[in-house]
Amino acid sequence: MADLLRVRDLQTRFFTQEGQVNAVDGVSFEVREGEVFGVVGESGSGKRLRDADLAADVRADRPDAVDGSFVDLLGLPDRVRRGLRGPTFGTVFQDPASSLNPSLTVGEQIAEAVEVQRRADANPRSVDSRTQGYGLAKFLVGGTVPGSGYLDEASEARAVELLEQVGIPDPAERAEEYPHEYSGGMLQRALIAQVLAGEPDLLVADEPTTALDVTVQAQILDLLADLQAERGMTILLITHNLGVIARMCDRIAVMYAGEIVERGTLSDVFERPVHPYTQGLLGSVPDLDSVGGRLTPIAGNVPSLLDSEMGERCYFADRCPKAMEACLDDPDERSAAGSADHTARCVLTGMDYGDSPPLAEDHFGDGPSRDGHDGGDP
């Protein structure tokens, strides 16, 4: 299958009083058409990928496409990039309650997503496409002067259809309601409807179920799976929940400390994990089949992401039960035995345990990197 999205060397940095933080450091991956691609990490590592659209190349039918039919989003003016967002990829955010405007009805907000495409399609080269004929003056008189609003009746009708498709009962009535009248699961459905309005090739779901009740989580995942099956939609799923990953994904990438440490098909990574971090992650999930065993937590915390403290080494070494001297060099991504697509960023990949002397117990013992920072969201 062909690639739909290529993220190349994504860097997310921000600056705090203590220095530069490398939240995401040189991440590259491809999402293939029609698949569900999962990015897994402990809390806090994945959501920084929200900037993926900045570093991504997106396949689009545009004359200025580079690299065959891919567009370098970073090279596009903000206005054009914004125009690609609805039809090319849509995003479902983590917290549905704060992702909708509290003072517009749910229907209006979904209709907006329809309307913005309608207006763009109707007049692709118009100078006015930036504002789409709506400004401060229209806002101030809006509602008092007929026809001065933004939405078209057809768009509002389409919004009701979309609400119905995502399984909201009485869609015509619910469209007239405001976000605070919806439950969390309903809101997430509405947000998915809003994304569908743009008929995107790619749906980015950023921790789509984290804020929801467990029972509702399953419903939302079913909905996403159904939509994916019906429409052949491509989904980029970012989550820390391994259950969600196991249920939804075709291929996955495991992130640790801003890097991808292991990637491959779901079965490769889940059944034959190579990286000790992945192994630890899978070991910390309760398994219904084996009763009585203890969960194995990974010792320690996510390391500091401060640039000054990161250095060139395997960032997992200080928590790794198998750490060796060789881990003090930055490991390359290596192919695991058996599958060309299955790679890990660990010296152990395809290597015999014991080639390098084990690391002294207290190597990281007193360093600031172990205790100084808890690695939480800066």
Next chain:
Amino acid sequence: MVSDRTKRNLKAELRESALAKLGVALVALVLVAAAFAPLLAPHDPTATDPGNASLPPLGFSTTENQTTSEMVDGEIQVVEQEVQVNATASHPLGTDSVGRDVLSRVLFGARTSLLVGIFGTALAVALGVVVGLTAGYYGGRVDDGLMRVADVMLAFPSLVLAIALIGLWGRQSIAIPDPFVRLGLAPGMPESAVIPGTVVVVVALVNWVWFARVARGEALSIRSAEYVTAARAIGASDRTIIREHVLPNSITPILVLATIQIAAIILLESALSFLGFSGANLSWGLDIAQGRDYLASSWWIATMPGIAIVISVVGINLIGDWLRDALDPGVDQGEGGV
């Protein structure tokens, strides 16, 4: 009363915000002017000097028509000529229509404004906090009754109510002896500061409601807090609970509100003086009212005291912003301008 954390926040905000620094500097300027007016002022602000009337400020000159009688060929002729009037260093901001020194009046005016602002706010805080805490803490009918009174008070714009009360009660003033003159440090200056007493009472009467609302809100939220229930359970009296728990928690929002209210009361006092509803003899608003009649010939008489008001109020508002940003109590501002 003020925790270390609060102090740290205040310092950090002051370090970062240039506007907060500007506010502190402006308020310090006004405080110095008010406190040391008798030492700083070049002249007695109330002394008239018709020979030096309507002198322009430094850097400006005006022309004025002067008529002189001259004996020409045995006949008396009235000669009218334009004479240029230059500024003198002795009156840096010029003089008013009867020759009083504008700079000295501006310096002494700062006293009236600040004293009315501070006393008026203190009285409003005392009144508002007592009423607000009572209403919020006891709730029920006491609360309903007091809040209805507050609603009626709020139905009168503060300036309108103040005009009505002062207009009807008259303009009583209080003389406060000047320490510098008493100690012989400032000979020739007025022996006391005349504070418009009615104005102080009236601005407190029209502004206490804002403090009552804040204090009531705090009392309401604290009343139901668990530690207060616990305090009551171990037998603490209402008075103790209010003093130990409710009052300390209300201090931050009341402090921020009080800062902003000092500015509002300075504006209110100047407006009342401007309209002639004040008993002060030295007030920025009073001088603006007098200068208004000489706008065409002597613009500085009305301009200078107005600049002094703007400097003071900008300074206090900036300090209010600083406190609010550093302490973040989330209060509404109440009535601000005039």
Next chain:
Amino acid sequence: MSLGRFLLRRGVHGVFVVWGVVTVVFLLRFISPGDPVNFIAPLDASPELRRRIAEELGLNRPMYVQYAEYLAGLVRGDMGFSYLRGQEASAIVFARLPATIELAVAASVVAVVIAIPLGVISATRRHQPADYGATLFSLVGISTPNFWLGIMLILVAAVQLNLFPTSQRPVGFLEIFGHLVAVELAGPSVAVPLDVRAFAGTLGTWLWHITLPALTLGTYFTALITRLTRSGMLDELGKPYVDAARAKGLPETLVRYRHALRNTLIPVITVLGLQLGTLIGGAVITEAVFAWPGLGTLLIGSINVRDWPLIQASLIVIGVSFVLLNIAVDALYASLDPRVDYE
């Protein structure tokens, strides 16, 4: 609860506030020193004449009787006769009301039209020259006493540049419409000026005279709304729903106005509701500066001569307008914010 019932409840509450206002206004006379008769009777009036004046005005009856009659009169719309002008107080007050309303409305229009775009520009171009300019303007604007600002405008725009008149209100806003007639032009009737020159002349005169007073009264509100809009927009633009709106491809103009600004206006309106008193108080003093023949100048004049019925009538009209404006603000607020549950 519906908006209608909400307004009804606010209305009932408003009636109680108005009753309180009326009572306070009535009591003012009893707590102020000096016998009203002193201000009416000649200085050398005989005790007999003074007694007759008091009787004529009902001032010799017990306080509760006077209060009952006063309330009964108000219900009939009777606010008594002006002591000095010999006219009905209500007639005098209502003749002055349009001037004050014009001034307040013109100032509010100036404020909203300038402040909202300025606040939005300031927030969206944060830390750029436009933002610094707007911040400085709003800081000085909320700190300047409006009577002084009015005098400075007179000094510069009227005395020095001779662009505007220093005072007076020769024509009222409604007189402008005296030059319009309804004309049936193929369907709906349209108002057209009968005499274009007279219409334009009256409109021009009105605008020419109201410009400085409206700027004087409006500056504080322009500054305040600019400040509130700026900080509100900055708040809103940082919220997740704004990211989400951008993510669905909405152009920035829509994100700003249709989404962020709408939510910004909710707290702005709350604060404006609290500031209505400042608007009315500011109008009183602006009228004094520009000799504008409204309620403010009437009130100040009546206090100076102790014309009780006029004082009471103007205070009551001011208090009632304030209560009505507050209900209007609440309704506006409720219509903008769907989360208000009208309780």
